[in-house]
Amino acid sequence: MLGVAFTIGVLLALTGGTDARRCVAPEALVSRMLGQLEGSVSVTEPPNPSVLLAMNLAGGRDSDANKLLLRQIEEEAVKKAQGKMTSGQVALYVLALLSSCQKPQQVQALGQSIDLVRVLQQKTDEEVASLETDGVPITSLFSVSLDALALCLVQAGGYESAAVALARQVLKPGNQISVDTRAMVVQALVCTYGHVDLQSVRDLLWKAVSTVTNDFLNEQERRKGQIGNIYSMGVALQALETSSKFYAPREWDCAQAFNVVYNHDYHLPMAIAQVLPALVDKPYLQAASLDCTAHTRTSPDQDFSLSPSLETSQDHKGTAAPTLTATIEVHYSIINKLQGAHFNHSIQVEVPAGSTLLRVLKVAEEKEPDTFSFKTEQSSWGPMVVSIHGLAANPRDRTFWEFLSGKDALEEGVGTYKPHDMEHITANFTKGIW
Ligand code: B12
Ligand SMILES: *[C@@H]1O[C@H](CO)[C@@H](O)[C@H](O)[C@H]1NC(C)=O
Numbered sequence: 001m002l003g004v005a006f007t008i009g010v011l012l013a014l015t016g017g018t019d020a021r022r023c024v025a026p027e028a029l030v031s032r033m034l035g036q037l038e039g040s041v042s043v044t045e046p047p048n049p050s051v052l053l054a055m056n057l058a059g060g061r062d063s064d065a066n067k068l069l070l071r072q073i074e075e076e077a078v079k080k081a082q083g084k085m086t087s088g089q090v091a092l093y094v095l096a097l098l099s100s101c102q103k104p105q106q107v108q109a110l111g112q113s114i115d116l117v118r119v120l121q122q123k124t125d126e127e128v129a130s131l132e133t134d135g136v137p138i139t140s141l142f143s144v145s146l147d148a149l150a151l152c153l154v155q156a157g158g159y160e161s162a163a164v165a166l167a168r169q170v171l172k173p174g175n176q177i178s179v180d181t182r183a184m185v186v187q188a189l190v191c192t193y194g195h196v197d198l199q200s201v202r203d204l205l206w207k208a209v210s211t212v213t214n215d216f217l218n219e220q221e222r223r224k225g226q227i228g229n230i231y232s233m234g235v236a237l238q239a240l241e242t243s244s245k246f247y248a249p250r251e252w253d254c255a256q257a258f259n260v261v262y263n264h265d266y267h268l269p270m271a272i273a274q275v276l277p278a279l280v281d282k283p284y285l286q287a288a289s290l291d292c293t294a295h296t297r298t299s300p301d302q303d304f305s306l307s308p309s310l311e312t313s314q315d316h317k318g319t320a321a322p323t324l325t326a327t328i329e330v331h332y333s334i335i336n337k338l339q340g341a342h343f344n345h346s347i348q349v350e351v352p353a354g355s356t357l358l359r360v361l362k363v364a365e366e367k368e369p370d371t372f373s374f375k376t377e378q379s380s381w382g383p384m385v386v387s388i389h390g391l392a393a394n395p396r397d398r399t400f401w402e403f404l405s406g407k408d409a410l411e412e413g414v415g416t417y418k419p420h421d422m423e424h425i426t427a428n429f430t431k432g433i434w
């Protein structure tokens, strides 16, 4: 009797019997997030393929913002994909185009045409070669996971060796690979698993996915729903949604994890773009299986304009003047004990309450330009600090400027994080593992 019940349980689990317990966020939250993504689309800002991908996965295909963004993506692809785009960026473009039911093999814009899949194959080969010879990719394991996922979804060659390399990385004892990265590895491996026959490879992929996802489930149990930090949740939930058969018969309390997300108010378009697909149970893995003929939800359309918009312009760039002239004091230090001439400088800075850390850096630079000079580069997550006091981060050496509050690493960038009064912020030049 017991044996039979057990067998039925296993069978149910293997055939997707757990589907009934899947979670989906309330409609109101989904449309609000879609509206926020639509509001972030603008003719003056570089297009973000993750935003297009998320809109399509969440069913927001018919809006003007979606159409404009698709055109911008196609134009940017023919202009930049071959040259300065990283492998992971090309992969996001491929995923975005697939989700818009476009052929990434033949992107046409501005009277030109480009095969993004070929470009992606080349860039992925370079990443895998670097992983095999140096043990680290050219960019990040997160990017290589996007590469493998995109190539797997279009069924172009070259992803199997990437997937094997990624599986070995996450199985390495004592590895310190972040939740975000392991989550993206899971989606790449789940896709690959569905397309390889070689038993030894299948075993390796199975082991990697079940190890990572069981670790996630353990962490969720330990931390009342949280996996990684609040910005890891989107990709972590996506990973768990794609992999139930790899952790069966164990079950995932998706409601508990969704609650963690409901309790946070995401503003950054990029953060929303990673979380929203998970909230509608449409992970990146489904980018190529959307029904393109179906009519999609009517978007909240309202009054979004195609000009610089959204709260990001004011809120997150530290330029908003508070109505009360309350100021706060922030202690800011820059430290390099890693490379060249070492330094350790500190300054006390006064800024209006509610200012972002970027504002603190600017005021420090105004007060002592010779010491606190810095440079930023725009990215999908906002401005990234790439150089301080003339010392530049170098991806090839894996050096970067890490920001800390006291001893804790910040979970947001300088364009988003708002220090409180008397806080001690440090920028520490360090070497990463990523
Ligand atoms: C790899 C990675 C890094 C690497 C990037 C190195 C490289 N050359 O690839 C390093 C270690 C440098 C890094 C640094 C930081 N990171 Co980081 N990073 C990631 C990760 C795991 C993957 C990014 C990626 O490869 N994307 C794929 C490619 C194709 O997309 P992309 O847009 O071209 O990626 C670029 C940007 O993501 C950028 N980037 C990476 N991290 C950050 C963080 C900020 C604030 C900005 C503006 C840009 C940025 O670097 C990528 C390569 O150029 C993401 C995880 C995630 N969920 O997205 C976190 C993530 C984006 N990082 C995060 C954070 C907090 C940071 C730091 C602020 C940490 C700190 N305490 O100092 C610093 C940045 C500080 C600074 N100098 O301004 C958060 C951002 C959350 C938020 N709300 O802003 C994430 C989401 C991780 C998390 N869950 O906390 N990161
Ligand atoms: C930097 O200098 C301050 C004093 O100015 C000191 O307290 C601190 O320990 C130094 N930090 C490092 C990492 O050397």
Ligand SMILES: *[C@@H]1O[C@H](CO)[C@@H](O)[C@H](O)[C@H]1NC(C)=O
Pocket: 337, 338, 404, 407, 428, 429, 430, 431
């Ligand atoms: C700063 O970076 C150095 C070099 O990587 C490292 O040894 C040190 O522990 C870091 N300090 C903090 C506070 O993270």
